[in-house]
Amino acid sequence: MTDQRRLRVTEVRSLCPEIRQITLEPLEGTALMGFQPGSHLILHAGEHRNAYSLTGDGIMPSRYTVSVLKRNDDGGSAWLHQHLAPGSEITAEGPVSMFAPVHNQQHALLVAGGIGITPVLSHASALAALQKSAEVIYAYKPHRAAHVDQLREICHSAGFRLTEVTSAGNCRKALRDRMSDQPVGSHAYVCGPMSMLESFLEIGAAAGWPEYRLHLERFEAPELDPGEEFALRVSGSPEDLRVPVGVSILETLESAGYSVPNMCRQGVCGQCQISVRSAGSLEHRDYVLTEEEKAAGGSLMVCVSRGTDVEVAL
Amino acid sequence: MTKFSERAQGFPWPFAEGETDFRYSVNVEPARVRRTTATGGWGEHLVDLGGSDYTQLMQQRREVIAAHPERRRVLPGMEMACWDLLLYYLRDMAAAYPESMHLGEEGKNFHWRNDLLGTDQAFTFGQEESLPTDPLTFLASEIPDDLVLLTERDGELFFDAGLVTFAASWSVSFNVGMSMTEIHGPVPRMTAEGMTRRAEIFMRQLQPGQAYRRLNWSTSKHRGERLDTSLETYREWESEIPQLVEEEDWGSLQLRNELQHFVRLPMTGTVAFAIRTYILPLAEIREIPEWRDQLASILRELPEDLATYKGFGDFREEIVDYLAQPADSMG
Amino acid sequence: MGNVREAVDSGTWSLPQWADQPPDPDLTGASFLLISYGDSEAEAVVQQWEAGLRRTDLDPPVLRFHASAFDRDQLADKLAEARCGVRLMIAGGQYDVLQAMATARALGLETGEITRYATAYEDLPLFCPHCQTTSRAYAEVFDWTDCTGCHRVLTIKPHYSSQRGSFLGVDTR
Numbered sequence: 059m060t061d062q063r064r065l066r067v068t069e070v071r072s073l074c075p076e077i078r079q080i081t082l083e084p085l086e087g088t089a090l091m092g093f094q095p096g097s098h099l100i101l102h103a104g105e106h107r108n109a110y111s112l113t114g115d116g117i118m119p120s121r122y123t124v125s126v127l128k129r130n131d132d133g134g135s136a137w138l139h140q141h142l143a144p145g146s147e148i149t150a151e152g153p154v155s156m157f158a159p160v161h162n163q164q165h166a167l168l169v170a171g172g173i174g175i176t177p178v179l180s181h182a183s184a185l186a187a188l189q190k191s192a193e194v195i196y197a198y199k200p201h202r203a204a205h206v207d208q209l210r211e212i213c214h215s216a217g218f219r220l221t222e223v224t225s226a227g228n229c230r231k232a233l234r235d236r237m238s239d240q241p242v243g244s245h246a247y248v249c250g251p252m253s254m255l256e257s258f259l260e261i262g263a264a265a266g267w268p269e270y271r272l273h274l275e276r277f278e279a280p281e282l283d284p285g286e287e288f289a290l291r292v293s294g295s296p297e298d299l300r301v302p303v304g305v306s307i308l309e310t311l312e313s314a315g316y317s318v319p320n321m322c323r324q325g326v327c328g329q330c331q332i333s334v335r336s337a338g339s340l341e342h343r344d345y346v347l348t349e350e351e352k353a354a355g356g357s358l359m360v361c362v363s364r365g366t367d368v369e370v371a372l
Numbered sequence: 373m374t375k376f377s378e379r380a381q382g383f384p385w386p387f388a389e390g391e392t393d394f395r396y397s398v399n400v401e402p403a404r405v406r407r408t409t410a411t412g413g414w415g416e417h418l419v420d421l422g423g424s425d426y427t428q429l430m431q432q433r434r435e436v437i438a439a440h441p442e443r444r445r446v447l448p449g450m451e452m453a454c455w456d457l458l459l460y461y462l463r464d465m466a467a468a469y470p471e472s473m474h475l476g477e478e479g480k481n482f483h484w485r486n487d488l489l490g491t492d493q494a495f496t497f498g499q500e501e502s503l504p505t506d507p508l509t510f511l512a513s514e515i516p517d518d519l520v521l522l523t524e525r526d527g528e529l530f531f532d533a534g535l536v537t538f539a540a541s542w543s544v545s546f547n548v549g550m551s552m553t554e555i556h557g558p559v560p561r562m563t564a565e566g567m568t569r570r571a572e573i574f575m576r577q578l579q580p581g582q583a584y585r586r587l588n589w590s591t592s593k594h595r596g597e598r599l600d601t602s603l604e605t606y607r608e609w610e611s612e613i614p615q616l617v618e619e620e621d622w623g624s625l626q627l628r629n630e631l632q633h634f635v636r637l638p639m640t641g642t643v644a645f646a647i648r649t650y651i652l653p654l655a656e657i658r659e660i661p662e663w664r665d666q667l668a669s670i671l672r673e674l675p676e677d678l679a680t681y682k683g684f685g686d687f688r689e690e691i692v693d694y695l696a697q698p699a700d701s702m703g
Numbered sequence: 704m705g706n707v708r709e710a711v712d713s714g715t716w717s718l719p720q721w722a723d724q725p726p727d728p729d730l731t732g733a734s735f736l737l738i739s740y741g742d743s744e745a746e747a748v749v750q751q752w753e754a755g756l757r758r759t760d761l762d763p764p765v766l767r768f769h770a771s772a773f774d775r776d777q778l779a780d781k782l783a784e785a786r787c788g789v790r791l792m793i794a795g796g797q798y799d800v801l802q803a804m805a806t807a808r809a810l811g812l813e814t815g816e817i818t819r820y821a822t823a824y825e826d827l828p829l830f831c832p833h834c835q836t837t838s839r840a841y842a843e844v845f846d847w848t849d850c851t852g853c854h855r856v857l858t859i860k861p862h863y864s865s866q867r868g869s870f871l872g873v874d875t876r
Contacts, residue, residue: 117497118497161532162811164810243810266732271787
């Protein structure tokens with residue numbers, strides 16, 4: 059778990075219906091930590107802990123900015139929209155980096171869908187500040203084009219190019235067109251809805267991009283199979299637990315009274331990583347561990363992954 | 373009054389109390405925690421100025437930098453990481469040594485003063501022309517640590533920048549750009565036991581701003597105070613140990629200890645790997661009963677390949693015997 | 704680690720790994736840049752690669768060229784024209800192939816996008832840390848050879864840097 063700190067809201071601005079930009083400053087006498095482009099901040103929103111991408115370039119920031127889309131099914135974003143006003147204070151953790159640029163890239167292709175623009179804006183700003191080159195594809199619904207003016211301005215920099223699209227069909231067409239025409243040594247980054255991530259991977263592979271050049275920031279994960287029931291032990295505890303069908307290891311541990319750091323609960327954020335002592339088999343279903351780490355079997359994201367006869371160390 | 377020399381008092385003794393055998397391990401612990409030893413202690417700060425030899429050490433470092441520009445290597449794309457490193461260390465030192473080190477900050481403008489070396493420099497973050505040298509050289513001229521920057525690509529760590537003046541018979545100009553696995557190929561047991569891999573996983577999990585450390589010991593490749601035993605100058609020091617062996621001058625053989633720090637730099641995610649080198653001759657170690665006995669027992673037990681790698685291969689029996697002699701029999 | 708006492712292969716050196724036969728093309732690529740250096744044997748390998756690619760259903764764009772020896776600027780020009788998704792395939796003597804590979808990496812390709820095959824091992828790139836020169840050495844690992852930069856006699860160490868595309872030499876006379 060990362061350190062917690064209190065931050066003060068200095069501005070709340072409506073970018074478009076349902077999306078508000080929140081600007082945060084440190085309390086007196088403290089400095090903000092710089093961050094890698096694509097990092098997120100975890101905000102304590104009432105009883106929720108939600109992650110939001112920082113939109114700035116991360117270079118010696120004097121303030122943090124995040125853009126919050128109000129989701130119907132998400133109590134955290136509604137809480138932030140309702141409670142935050144200039145002067146209010148909020149608890150934050152991070153910044154946490156899970157969508158960082160590859161430092162030796164020759165060029166970047168940045169792809170954003172909807173509110174997925176937030177980490178992409180951070181990448182684009184940093185590249186512009188360092189006078190590097192990049193190309194951006196931004197897909198949005200016409201009435202919800204958050205940050206589009208800011209993005210257009212950044213893309214006026216030398217070595218930048220922007221493609222704006224407003225339909226899924228045009229987005230696939232833009233991806234096909236642009237992914238086949240990037241310089242050698244490029245890396246591509248996408249943040250957007252599931253369907254866009256799938257198109258990005260499929261079109262990228264067809265255009266010959268190796269997996270290590272394709273970088274995804276997921277803010278939603280697909281529905282998971284409920285799996286089978288299996289046995290679970292916690293090292294040092296005599297008790298044998300059962301993980302039922304459709305229930306996660308994380309939920310099973312919590313019901314048994316264990317406290318495990320966690321956040322997204324869908325295999326994306328990496329906070330609930332737990333050491334595995336032994337296991338009959340492991341079924342990794344997260345998006346955090348590398349294939350190599352999954353094969354090594356030393357740890358598990360307990361919010362989504364399953365197995366048989368698993369012993370974990372807390 | 374204490375009976376131990378200043379350098380013995382601050383020497384980070386690499387073996388835990390009661391440890392009688394040694395193998396490579398990923399022996400990491402959080403940084404900035406003071407450890408007490410039989411002679412004194414170490415480890416309170418990220419940067420150890422070392423005491424009265426600080427200015428002399430920095431003089432030695434600056435001379436090597438001036439004479440050997442190839443000791444600084446920065447691959448394309450690492451420029452920002454060097455600034456990230458500079459800022460992290462200057463802020464740390466100003467906090468650790470408020471009596472002698474000061475960092476004024478206003479937005480991206482800074483003013484660094486180091487009273488011990490007489491440095492007084494204003495600069496703007498990210499603007500190389502605002503410093504008398506590049507940021508890596510500037511920092512390396514203020515602190516005794518050798519500096520290496522590691523970056524992550526596709527699950528592997530690469531040595532993509534560094535300024536190293538006190539290397540233990542390796543070459544920064546050859547190693548730059550190599551992966552950890554490539555670099556550690558020739559170290560017995562490191563790759564073989566998956567140690568490189570585990571160290572790598574550890575470093576990749578470091579969070580922004582976090583700092584850890586480990587100790588790595590061997591024997592020095594030379595007699596005397598000079599720390600520059602890099603491959604570039606091999607011919608200048610390679611005959612010193614054979615000569616020492618011929619003369620059976622075991623008391624002049626030096627235990628060489630690296631205090632290594634790992635810091636995840638916040639703005640670039642680069643892992644800074646800083647190496648502070650300490651040397652202590654066996655003649656001094658023999659004056660310290662706890663250290664003398666422990667070193668003798670560890671040497672006796674060390675497997676052949678490790679003994680060779682640590683530099684004791686051809687004469688460990690002689691060293692064990694030397695350590696067992698009473699110190700005053702030397703006269 | 705306790706008392707791990709098993710026999711350990713302390714000979715884990717870092718050396719470039721070579722295939723006995725020309726490896727097959729990596730068909731996940733969208734286009735291919737094929738290069739042969741030196742003799743007609745290397746050219747034949749590359750022609751064989753091209754024929755293999757033509758036979759596939761993909762029939763990807765293929766650019767092939769031959770040069771008598773490695774030339775950095777020539778390779779840089781070809782890679783500047785190529786697009787991300789390209790696979791580089793190189794055949795030739797060890798020195799030329801390793802130097803070409805290091806150049807391609809410096810220009811943005813990763814090892815996974817490069818296929819290489821050595822048709823001869825009579826030379827190798829040797830880096831001298833004393834004078835910073837990389838020489839074409841007609842020698843093998845553990846041999847002694849002269850540095851072309853400073854004329855020191857170097858031992859060739861079994862230590863290879865894929866970033867430099869060269870072996871390490873040390874003056875240990």
